Amino acid sequence: MKLNFPEAAKRYLRFRDSIFSAGTGTVSLMVSEPSASSESELEIQARWFGGEFGREFIGTEGERIEIVQFGHWNRAAGPDFTEAAVRIDGELKAGPIELDLDVRDWESHGHGSNPAFEETVLHVFTDGPSLNRFYTRTNAHRRVAQVQLPQYAWSQGPPDFLPEAFPGRCVAPLSRMTDAEVDSLLLSAAQYRLQQKAERLRVMSSSTSPQQALFQGLAEALGFRSNKTPMAILSQRCPIGELIEMAPLDREARLFGAAGFLDREQFDKAANHEARRYLRQLWDRWWKMRDDVDPLRSRSIPWCFSGNRPLNHPQRRVGALAALVDSWDEISSLWEQNVNNLENEVNNSLKNLHHPFWELNYTLRATPSPKRLRLLGQDRLRDVLGNVVFPGAIGLAGDEDRLWAEFLELGKVDSNHKLRRASLRLFGPDEKRRKLFTSYYHQQQGLLQIYHDFCLEDVSDCEHCPFPEQLVQWQRKSMSEGALPAATETMLLQ
Ligand code: SF4
Structure with missing residues (x-):
């Protein structure tokens, strides 16, 4: 089943969202974007400067803040970005921008008493105390506008922290789904992943330029x-x-x-x-x-x-x-x-x-x-295609259905440890299926997306992961669309 773009992505999103709004009582499993605290300050600065967070924000006081120019990434002492310009509630201000992991870093790093930070027009941060407000003030006690960054998905693959792969609880229900049903699930997850990458590049392009993105x-x-x-x-x-x-x-x-x-x-x-x-x-x-x-x-x-x-x-x-x-x-x-x-x-x-x-x-x-x-070897070329060229073309040039059809034809990349781990967790010892569902690039991407959304969010050793039960919904929907062979819920959950 080759749903058009972005229908399959929407279907996967509905599937994912229905799981987490279904009141499954899975307190140990949360869908959240990667925590900013797991990234270094330099990584977040790179994302900021690359325009990944966009240009428009609401400040901590409710101000409308627009980044008119990102300025220059300072390579010397002083604020992180110099010669920037921001519009705050319509008023244009030129000066440096400082980006910290925690709003309190402004004081703990001594910026509040450092004259080099006097002209700062914006303090960007990712975290802060939950109970008390912390205001950013310069040496002359001028208040600096603040933006707390929303957390965005990096969307380029899951972090690598599972020590070892083992077959998961979803192996049984997946083994009872037909090949076509599993394929439609992977395809939808892959389209969702591609759409996320396209959106990231589209935002970066409008923040910087298509060439720079x-x-x-x-x-x-x-x-x-x-x-x-x-x-x-x-x-x-x-x-x-x-x-x-x-x-x-x-x-x-x-x-x-x-x-x-x-x-x-x-x-x-x-x-x-x-x-x-x-x-x-x-x-x-x-x-x-x-x-x-x-x-x-x-x-x-x-x-x-x-x-x-x-x-x-x-x-x-x-x-x-x-x-x-x-x-x-x-x-x-x-x-x-x-x-x-x-x-x-x-x-x-x-x-x-x-x-x-x-x-x-x-x-x-x-x-x-x-x-x-x-x-550039064959695998690098495929990743350039899958991570940059196709998402960028879809995000910027349009003609999504034709590009999606081309994307589906991309051959696989050599298995890496993340892919091996994902396929082992979902398909267990069934080597035939592991091969069958990793033979195209989009299948590999779909697997990684499910692994990212479910396995890496689970801290209950599969026990509270709702994915196995919700596969029934996927199958029921597939049957109601008449696209797939019939199968019963009881059989699936046996
Ligand atoms: S965490 Fe969920 S999706 Fe991952 S292997 Fe376990 S049951 Fe399957």
Whole structure:
């Protein structure tokens, strides 16, 4: 059953919402967006600066607050974002914006007595005391408008904290559903997930620009899971609008310098003469621009170097990003309405990205590879398609039904530990079904969405998870639509 866009997503949303409004008494299971407190301040700042929270807010005093310009991400001491402009109840104010995890950080970090924060026009935060109000005041006792950020779903996959997968309580009812019924559930969950990603990119596009949103999305996809946020930050510190105005080697120097990969230590420990020659080229350009863009050490990008395959080392990912910017004219058209076969277009544009150094090297220090290595492998390309190109095209270009039909044809990515864990929890030892329901990209995405919505919210070892019982509703609805073979509730719950 291939419901049109966004009918399947709505159906999954109704299914999910009916579970949590059904009074199941499941106090230990709550649907909530990921808590802001589980994210670092830098991650939330990156989301803010990328425009993910939008531009319009209601302040803590009920003011209407519009972000006219996000300003610059400060790389030195002082407020987080400088030269910003906000409209508060119609009055335009220019000045810095400070973003903290907790409203009380304003005082505990000493901003209230620091003259550098005197001109701050907005204090953004995610958390605060539940009983007492905390006001933001400058050294001169001027009150600063406050915005408490709503919590948004990151929508790019579940956090990774389950220590081990084990078959869940839903294995039995799922095993009694027909293949078509399970497929329709996965398809609807996948469409819901795609719609969430599309909405995120649409909001980012209207907050920054479609080009910058596409650039950040691609950078995040290149960062894979462990360096997604660092790559997002890098794309914000090196906006595409500035990069494309620079000569190719200058922009590569800008990317590597802003990433923090151009220092004496890298040079001294470089693998060989070729790596030193490459670094020298970049350094000769970087030192001329570094005063304008080099961040304070305390604001350097927190790369994750461990646990990555050698091909995914952050330095190599930044090299791929530089190569991608070299082809920006072609790539930037991917979200346009008249692109017919997106998978072909992406393969043609990105499959043969070329970089003379990075297609032979894993890092600046490692022994080079004897053979050429593709900058973007098949799985990365699929994730670029699934996480960025299709959601962006759906969110911005329209023509949803045609794009959705194309999305359904995307092949699977290699199983990773999250997918393995999700399929084991839902399908247990039934290897045939595990394979059957992970053979397309949309099925894998649907599985991840259910895992995110139910497994990761459950703290009762499945006991209070309402998903198994509510599968009956899914099946009953499917039967009433006449799209699926009949089955009885009793049989399902046996
Ligand atoms: S938590 Fe719910 S959805 Fe996840 S395995 Fe257990 S019963 Fe299934």
